[in-house]
Amino acid sequence: MPSITSRIMVNEEVEIREETFEGKEYLVAPVVAIVEGVLNGALVPADEIGRHPASWSGIPLPIDHPRDERGEPITANDPDIIDNRVIGRFFNASFEDDRLKGEIWIDVEKAEEMGGDAEEVLDKLLK
Numbered sequence: 001m002p003s004i005t006s007r008i009m010v011n012e013e014v015e016i017r018e019e020t021f022e023g024k025e026y027l028v029a030p031v032v033a034i035v036e037g038v039l040n041g042a043l044v045p046a047d048e049i050g051r052h053p054a055s056w057s058g059i060p061l062p063i064d065h066p067r068d069e070r071g072e073p074i075t076a077n078d079p080d081i082i083d084n085r086v087i088g089r090f091f092n093a094s095f096e097d098d099r100l101k102g103e104i105w106i107d108v109e110k111a112e113e114m115g116g117d118a119e120e121v122l123d124k125l126l127k
Contacts, residue, residue, distance in 0.1 A: 016125050019105065026088065026105045027125050033090060034100040040073055050095035057093045060086040061104055063117045087111045087118045
C-alpha cells in the first residue's frame with residue numbers, strides 16, 4: 001500500500017502572517033503543495049497538476065492523511081474527519097514553475113486544542 005508523507009518545512013525567509021477568517025485566528029504561510037513526481041503511488045506530471053489549480057483552493061488540511069479500514073487513502077473532505085483531524089485549509093492555489101502553490105491557513109485555536117502533531121505545525125510556523 002502506498003504511503004502518504006507530508007512535511008512542513010519552513011523557509012525562514014517566508015513571511016508567516018496572522019489573519020482572521022470566519023471569526024477565528026489563523027496563521028497563514030505560503031507553500032509549494034505538489035510538484036511533479038510520484039504521489040500516492042502514481043506518477044503525476046506537471047501538466048496534470050496545472051490543469052485545474054483553482055479546484056485545490058479550500059481543501060482541508062488534515063493531520064495525518066485519513067485512510068479507510070484497509071489503509072487506503074480517502075478524502076479529508078468529510079464532516080467527521082474535518083471535525084477531528086483537520087487544522088485548516090489550503091487557499092489561493094495557483095500553478096507556477098510546474099508547481100502547485102498556495103497558502104496554508106492554520107486554525108490556531110483548533111491546532112492548540114488538538115495538541116501533538118497539530119501543535120507541532122504551529123511551533124514550526126512560529127519559529
